Amino acid sequence: GQQLNQSPQSMFIQEGEDVSMNCTSSSIFNTWLWYKQDPGEGPVLLIALYKAGELTSNGRLTAQFGITRKDSFLNISASIPSDVGIYFCAGQLDFYNQGGKLIFGQGTELSVKP
Amino acid sequence: DGGITQSPKYLFRKEGQNVTLSCEQNLNHDAMYWYRQDPGQGLRLIYYSQIVNDFQKGDIAEGYSVSREKKESFPLTVTSAQKNPTAFYLCASSTITGGDGYTFGSGTRLTVV
Numbered sequence: 001g002q003q004l005n006q007s008p009q010s011m012f013i014q015e016g017e018d019v020s021m022n023c024t025s026s027s028i029f030n031t032w033l034w035y036k037q038d039p040g041e042g043p044v045l046l047i048a049l050y051k052a053g054e055l056t057s058n059g060r061l062t063a064q065f066g067i068t069r070k071d072s073f074l075n076i077s078a079s080i081p082s083d084v085g086i087y088f089c090a091g092q093l094d095f096y097n098q099g100g101k102l103i104f105g106q107g108t109e110l111s112v113k114p
Numbered sequence: 115d116g117g118i119t120q121s122p123k124y125l126f127r128k129e130g131q132n133v134t135l136s137c138e139q140n141l142n143h144d145a146m147y148w149y150r151q152d153p154g155q156g157l158r159l160i161y162y163s164q165i166v167n168d169f170q171k172g173d174i175a176e177g178y179s180v181s182r183e184k185k186e187s188f189p190l191t192v193t194s195a196q197k198n199p200t201a202f203y204l205c206a207s208s209t210i211t212g213g214d215g216y217t218f219g220s221g222t223r224l225t226v227v
Contacts, residue, residue, distance in 0.1 A: 006156075031213070031215075033215045035215075035218075040202075040221070040223070041220050041221065042120075042204050042206075042218030042219050042220045042221050043157075043204075043218050044218070045214075045215050045216075045217075048214065048215055088156070088157065090215070090216075092212055092213075092215075095211045095212065095213075099164070100210075100211050100212040100213070101159075101162070101212065102212060102215065102216055104156050104157045105156060106155070106156040107155075107156050109154075
């Protein structure tokens with residue numbers, strides 16, 4: 001089946017540093033989404049991207065939908081301790097041909113040292 | 115406020131027993147999903163349903179069963195046939211097209227002893 005390659009798998013950074021993570025796939029997606037999962041909780045949607053080339057910001061977060069529609073990245077600027085968690089990318093398949101299912105990356109576990 | 119509720123948050127069961135995890139949503143979403151998450155692992159799809167009284171197997175359906183008798187509810191039963199049931203289980207829902215992504219519940223941690 002379709003797979004997303006998310007990297008890095010984990011990151012250990014100092015508070016105040018910037019963070020960058022990305023997802024790539026051999027499949028084309030109509031939508032890219034980025035989720036954050038706090039420890040022991042369900043993932044929460046951070047950013048949704050709907051158009052190839054789209055660059056969207058949400059506070060300190062910036063995400064881009066790759067031009068080829070096969071990749072996306074997420075940047076977090078000036079990290080703070082509450083950024084700790086697991087970040088998942090997800091690509092959405094075409095609804096009419098493939099049911100609109102989300103395919104998730106393996107996650108990037110972020111640790112922030114105060 | 116609309117949302118998706120999973121219960122209980124923590125569940126302990128003896129090996130060989132079936133156990134049912136609850137998932138209820140009041141978002142008027144047509145589609146619902148069950149995922150399993152193991153430590154250091156991503157999300158693996160167990161079952162999903164796009165309409166009442168219909169559901170499909172995901173990637174790891176063996177040892178699990180579901181029902182979708184009501185739009186709001188999508189309970190997951192972990193049967194004794196599931197060899198490694200201890201995990202974190204996440205329920206999610208979406209519109210039929212999934213256009214705004216999935217909304218997740220807060221999860222149920224199942225421990226089988």
